[in-house]
Amino acid sequence: MNVYTTDKIRNVVLLGHGGCGKTTLVEAMAYLSGITTRMGKVTDGNTISDYDKEEIKRLFSVNTSVVPIIWEDTKINILDTPGYFGFVGEVEEAASVADAAIIVVSGKAGIEVGTQKSWEICERYKLPRMFFVTDMDVDNASFRQVVEDLQEMYGKRIAPFHFPIRENEKFVGYVNVVAQTANRWDDKGQVQEIEMPDYSKEYLEKYREVLMETVAETSEEYMDRYFGGEEFSEFEIRTALRTNVVDGSIVPTSMGSSVLVQGIYTLLDDIVKYLPSPEKRPCSGVNLKTNEVFAGDYDISKPKSAYIFKTIVDPFIGKYSLIKVNSGVIKSDDVLHNPEKDMDDKIGKVYVIRGNKTEEVPELHAGDIGALAKLNKVGTRDTLSTKANPIVYGKTQISTPYTYMRYKAKNKGDEDKISQAFQKLMQEDLTLKIVNDSANSQTLVYGIGDQHIEVAVSKLLEKYKVDVELSRPKVAFKETIRKKADIEYKYKKQTGGHGQYGHVKMTFEPSGDLEQPYVFEQSVVGGAVPKNYFPAVEKGIQEAVLAGPMAAYPVVGVKAVLYDGSYHPVDSSEMAFKTAARQAFKKGFMEASPVLLEPIVTMKVVVYDKHTGDVMGDLNKRRGRVLGMNPVEGGKTEVVADVPVMEIYGYMTDLRSMTGGSGNFSYEFARYEQAPSDIQEKEVAARMNKLDKGED
Secondary structure, eight states: OOOOOGGGEEEEEEEOSTTSSHHHHHHHHHHHTTSOSSOOOTTTTOOSSOOSHHHHHHTSOOSOEEEEEEETTEEEEEEEOOOSGGGHHHHHHHHHHOSEEEEEEETTTOSOHHHHHHHHHHHHHTOOEEEEEEOTTSTTOOHHHHHHHHHHHHGGGEEESEEEEEETTEEEEEEETTTTEEEEEOTTSOEEEEOOOHHHHHHHHHHHHHHHHHHHTTOHHHHHHHHTTOOOOHHHHHHHHHHHHHHTSOEEEEEOBTTTTBSHHHHHHHHHHHSOOGGGSOOEEEETTTTEEEEOTTBTTSOOEEEEEEEEEETTTEEEEEEEEEESEEETTOEEEETTTTEEEEOOOEEEEETTEEEEESEEETTOEEEEEOOTTOOTTOEEBOSSSOEEEOOOOOOOOOEEEEEEESSTTOHHHHHHHHHHHHHHOTTOEEEEEGGGTEEEEEESSHHHHHHHHHHHHHHHOOOEEEEOOOOOOEEEESSOEEEEEEEEEOOSSSOEEEEEEEEEEEOSOTTSSEEEEEOOOTTSSOGGGHHHHHHHHHHHTTSOTTTSOOBOSEEEEEEEEEOOTTTBOHHHHHHHHHHHHHHHHHHSOEEEEEEEEEEEEEEEGGGHHHHHHHHHHTTOEEEEEEEETTTEEEEEEEEEGGGOTTHHHHHHHHHTTOOEEEEEEEEEEEOOHHHHHHHHHHHHHHHHHTOO
16 A cells, blocks of 8 residues: 555544444445445445454444545545444544544434434544435435434534435435536446436525535625625635534535445545545644653654554454554654653554555554554553653543443353453453452453443453353442440360360440441450450451351441450460450341441433433432432433442443433442341342352
C-alpha cells in the first residue's frame, strides 16, 4: 500500500444500532473501490471486517475492525464498530481516534436506540458526522420518515444531500439536492441524469431550503444575498457546507443500498469532500520533560508521537498494537519511548491492517492509522514518542463494567491456563475485568452485560481451549451481633501424658465499628489467665471471625473481652486457649442476637423521562429506596436509589428490556445494613444447605 500524506487521509468511524448494516456498507465500499472482486455477506461469514469466529458464529460484530478504503487519491480508514451495547468499549476506542463519523440507519427499521447512542458518542468526542440511510432497496424503507424523525430530534442541522427516486415502489435513482439534478441507475449500475420527476420537486424545494439557510449563516455577505433573493453557486454552496460539516452545524444525510452498491459512490465522494482530514482536528498532550502542553495536531513537522487505541492478541499471529500517529512520521525500525513505563522499544516493521490481514508499509504519516507488532510491554491507551520529547496523551475514557458473574474451571487443573487466557482477553478488551473475591471464595468476571461475558467465555474456549462454568455470584453478606453475651468455656482433653486445658470467661458485644471484624480486650486480674496466653485467645477470635457461626460469612463489629478463666500448670497451652476462645466465640455469638448484614449500593440509573415510572417501580420491587431524581440533558433523568446487592443481579438485562436498550446504570458500594428477617432466614438456610453438601 502507498504512503498517504495527512491531507489525503480520512479517519471515519461507522456507528449505529446493531443490525443496521454497517458491515454490509463496508463490503460495498470495498467492492466499489476495487479492494475486493465480490461482496461478502454477514450471513455467509465472509466479510472483511467480521472475521472473528465469534462474529461469524453470531452474525454480528464483536470487535472494531479497521478497513482502509482507497478512493481516488485519498485513504479512508473505516472503523467498523459493533452496534450491540455490550461491546461499547470497542466503540469508544474507535471514536477516540476517528476524525468524523457516519451514523448508519436502516431505512426499514428507522431511528433506533443505537442511533441515539451513536449521536451521543459523536457529541462526547465532538465528531463531525453524516447520516447514511441504508436498505433503500427494501419495499417499506422510508427515507422521508427517517429525515423527519431526525429533524424532530436534532433540528434543522439534519440536511439531506440526496433523496431517493422510486418507481413502482422500487428504488431506481436519487436526487442531488446541491446540484439539483435527478439521476437514475441503468442496467450496468451506471448513473444517468434524467428529468426531475414531478413528485420529487416538492421535496427538493423543502430540503434545499434547509441547505440554503445553513449556507447563508456562514457569513454576513451570504446572509444579505440570501435575503435579497440571490442564488448561491454550486461552488459557494459546497465550500460553505464543508465549513458547516466540520464545525457540526450541519449534518449531511444521504441514502442508498449497500446490497445493490447504490448510493455508495456518492457517499465515498462526500466523505472526501466534506469530512475533515486529521490536520483539521486538534490533538494535544503533555511533554513530561518540560511539563508543557504539546500540540501535536497531526503535524508532520513536529516530533513523532503515536497513541495506542486498541490491542489485538491472537494465540497464532501474536500481538498487534493499533496506533494513530499524532505527530511526525513513524518509520520501520524507529526506536520509540513509552514515557509512562520509562522504556524504549524498537518497533521493527510498520503495518496497516485491513480486517484480519496485515500489509507492511515503510512509514505512517501524522493522522494515519496503522499497527505495530510484538510490543509486549505496552498496552492500550499508552503513548509512544521519542526519549528527547516524551509525550503523553490523555487516555480514552472507557465504560466501567457493572455486570458480573462467578466462574469456575470446568476441568480441574485449568485454573492457571484460564487466568492467563483472561489476561490476554483483558489486553484486548478494557471493559472486561477479573476480580478475585477471596473473602467469599469466588472469582468474578465483570463485563458490560450478560452477552459481553458470554462472548468472552466463548472466546476462552475457541482461542485458548479452556472452559469455564458461569453461575450466580455469592453475595458478600456479613454477620454481626446486636446484644451482649457473657460466656464461659472450658476446653479440657486428657489423652495420657500431657492433656489440654484452656478455660476462658468472655463477653461479646457490638463494637459499633462495622469496618473492623473485631476488637479484643482483656481485663483479667490476679493472673487467672497468664499474660502469655492472651495472644492465643486473640488468635482464636481472629480465626473465628473468618466464618461466622450463622452461615459461615465473615464477622464484623464484635467486641470480645477476656475477663477471667483458669489454667493448668502442665496441661495448658496456647493451642488449648486458642480453641477455648474460638468455641466461646461461637457460643457467645449465637447468644448475642446474631444478624445477617447485606451490602447496599447507591445506584444511578439514567433513562429517558418516559421510562422513569417503570424504572422506579422496578427499583421498589428490588427493595430499593429512591433517594432523588436529577434532570440530565437530552430529555433524560437520573434516578438515584440505594439497592441491596442481591437484588441487582441481572439488572442490565431487565433495564434494557424496560427502556428498549436506552437505559444505563452505575453504582458504588455504600454500606452494610441489617437484612430483613425473611431474607435472613432464607439465606441462612440456603447457605448452610450448600455448606453441608460441600457446594459453596
